[in-house]
Amino acid sequence: MSRWLVVSDNHGDRDILVKLKNQLQPDAVFHCGDSEMRADDPWFQDAYVVQGNMDSDPNLPQVLTPRVAGCQVLLTHGHLDGVNWDLTRLxxxxxxxxxxxxFYGHTHQLAAEMVAGHLFINPGSISQPRGEFQALGGTCALITVTATQWDVQYVTRDGQPVPDLRFTFARVETQKG
Known part of the structure; x- marks a missing residue:
């Protein structure tokens, strides 16, 4: 079992990242871009981080594809894949x-869905949320990964789980070849 923190679109609000990492104590951290922080920021140490459309540091990669806890991860901001319209390119x-x-961000709206054997997660914006869950004041995703499932729990800025925003998906083996 492994616990992952997925966060996006903090737009310079570094303090919230520090607070959540300390409070939630994840095994792995993924940042989907628009941090507006430098690539060498100490918070990014031991984290997977990509560049968003509002990030100016060219040392942040556009896409990462790490293998973490036996899972193949695709991490991107999403703006280059047209995620405002649909997930086709992604x-x-x-x-x-x-x-x-x-894992992707950009829309500032949380989302969790299984599409063709891939689990797509948008943690929403931790600092500037939009859409249906804007009133929560910002969200991130805490994902518990087991051998058979993904448990996705959305969490607010104060580190509290949102009871109605917990989803479980069966793990599907993708074709490796």
Missing amino acids: KLRADAAQADVV
Whole structure:
């Protein structure tokens, strides 16, 4: 079992990242971009981080595809894949990467869905949320990974789980080849 923190779009609010990492104590941390922080920021140490459309540090990569706890991860901001409209281009990127799970941001709206064997997770914006769950004041995702499932729990800025925003998905083996 492994616990992952997925966060996005803090837009310079570094303090919330420090607070959540300390409070939630995840095994792995993924940042989906628009941090507006430098690539060498100490908070990024031991974290997987990509560049968003509002990030100016060219040392942040556009896409990462690490293998973490036996899972193939695709991490991107999403702006280059048209995630404001649909997940088609991101799904094609996930297919090419043989990703089990895809983390993306950009829309500032949380989302969790299984598409063609890939689990797509948008943690929402931790600092500038939009859409249906804007009133929560910001969200991130805490994901518990087991051999058979993904347990996705959305968490507010104060580190509290949102009871109605917990989802469980069966783990699906993607074709490795």
